[in-house]
Amino acid sequence: MEVTFQQVVRQYGKTEALSGLTLNLDGDKIIGILGRNGAGKSTALQIAAGHLKPSGGKVSIFGENPFNSLFASANTLLVHEGMSFPPALRLNAILGEMERAYPSFDKKLARSLLEHFGIPDNAFHIQLSKGMKNTFNMVAGIAARTPLTMFDEPLNGMDAGVRSDLLQVLLKDYIARPRMILLSGHQLEGMEDLFEEVVILHQGRLLHHGNADEFKEGFARISGPASEVRRAASKVQVLELHETLPGMAEAIIMVQPGTTLFMNEGSGLKSTSVSLGDAYVAMTRKKGGIDRVYADATDSR
Ligand SMILES: Nc1ncnc2c1ncn2[C@@H]1O[C@H](COP(=O)(O)OP(=O)(O)OP(=O)(O)O)[C@@H](O)[C@H]1O
Incomplete structure (x- = not known):
């Protein structure tokens, strides 16, 4: 076939x-x-x-x-x-x-x-x-x-x-x-x-x-204190990063095959897998995402 x-x-x-x-x-x-x-x-x-x-x-x-x-x-x-x-x-x-x-x-x-x-x-x-x-x-x-x-x-x-x-x-x-x-x-x-x-x-x-x-293994979601998420994200390719609760954030990042994510103990960071749906959506999302659209649309008012 x-x-x-x-x-x-x-x-x-x-x-x-x-x-x-x-x-x-x-x-x-x-x-x-x-x-x-x-x-x-x-x-x-x-x-x-x-x-x-x-x-x-x-x-x-x-x-x-x-x-x-x-x-x-x-x-x-x-x-x-x-x-x-x-x-x-x-x-x-x-x-x-x-x-x-x-x-x-x-x-x-x-x-x-x-x-x-x-x-x-x-x-x-x-x-x-x-x-x-x-x-x-x-x-x-x-x-x-x-x-x-x-x-x-x-x-x-x-x-x-x-x-x-x-x-x-x-x-x-x-x-x-x-x-x-x-x-x-x-x-x-x-x-x-x-x-x-x-x-x-x-x-x-x-x-x-x-x-x-x-394909799925090529992505990970990291979440925790916003400063730690930003620090970890600065070393890898980030597809999406947004604040969840005040002071907290999560990011979807690309993971190179065969590599393990290194996260400082006590940083409060958590790494979880990403569903296929979230992975392809993150991969094809416009820069800035809906947060940027909303901010731009409401900034001038
Ligand atoms: N019969 C049609 N006449 C005019 N434009 C069409 C027609 N069918 C599809 N298109 C356009 O072709 C593009 C691709 O559409 P298509 O339906 O193949 O996408 P899709 O990935 O299946 O989308 P969705 O997930 O929304 O169903 C879109 O821009 C759509 O507007």
Whole structure:
């Protein structure tokens, strides 16, 4: 399984959603596709699924251009909130259609999962609540078992119980039948533990691609008395530093692989790990952050 983007550009009028994205993914893995709002994640996934044509560059999925490719459409599935199904079909009939479209679709698994989540299979898709729609879509995506399955913000609107059950079943099914799964999202709780690799997009380009654990290990959060945090931070690359309580501060810093943070005993400093979500947000935050925006906006009054 190989997905490659070479210098891919995608324009929407004057907006450039992808500005020369180059990325190589291969192997059966669960890969997190992360990035701030507007970074180009959905556009990249829609291009990989063959739903959108790039304005420039080359994309290949299983060695083929996915756009208008029957082979690619039978072997890839993009699950997203805007998925639409024929309004006259009940859920059970939609599952029947998916079974015909995807050779590895497991209808029995899909029906059992719908029953578990209390979604009647004689309902129409349009009648479902937002969380139920996304649950149905994700169930269909898991049961399709396409060699490349992509989920774009799949967990929106779901309650915590449904989220954790779906992620558990996704992991179980992936272990039983490995395939390439791309997962994008902002609410990463529960999801980030599944990622073997992470791809971080920023302003339509690739900012980082690598092993998820190694990426996380490249960051640390130090907190404690503000003067001590500033002293420790002066020796390393700091992504973010702000006051918490009066006289106290915390910073997110970059840590070189294989190095240990040296902190004076009795300094009151504490070092903790940084979640994947906090790490990529810190990495892509504008200088000064929201504190600077607020200070600048209110200074002149
Ligand atoms: N149909 C469209 N028409 C015009 N501009 C679009 C369209 N779709 C996306 N864009 C623009 O392309 C850029 C990338 O959007 P995209 O949806 O790919 O980002 P994203 O990383 O998925 O964002 P989010 O996390 O907010 O969903 C944004 O500037 C967006 O406004």
